[in-house]
Amino acid sequence: MTDRFSNVHPSLSGPASTGFAILPDDDVDLVETTRGLYLGSGGDIAVVMASGASIVLTSVPGGSILPLRVSRVLDTGTTANGIVGLV
Template structure:
């Protein structure tokens, strides 16, 4: 398949080029830090930022949350998430 944008730099405002399933954990940081999180199902996601602050976000399926979370905690997270990079 031809990709006319193959040589273009991809900044944080551009589209993601890869995605991965998120496995929430209370003890392990994400292996790859995403540029955004996509909610696959309605529910809550408890996210930790780089300062160690945990915040719960309630969203609907299809919502994109543009945060570069360090960890998605298992305790309190009810949504299924995908990371975009």
């Protein structure tokens, strides 16, 4: 398979090249800081940003891709499901 962009250095404005399932946890950081989140089903999502700030986004529709640099997705305050970290 040809990948014309294999020699291009990834940037935060470019598309994600991998992802991982996220199980919200109040105490454990993600394995990698994200460059975005995908929400399979909507709801609220409570996160700790890469900066250390904690925020809650409410009523986010399912199927949303959020361009957030997140180090943790909190269980408390998160009602969304099917969360995928995009890197």
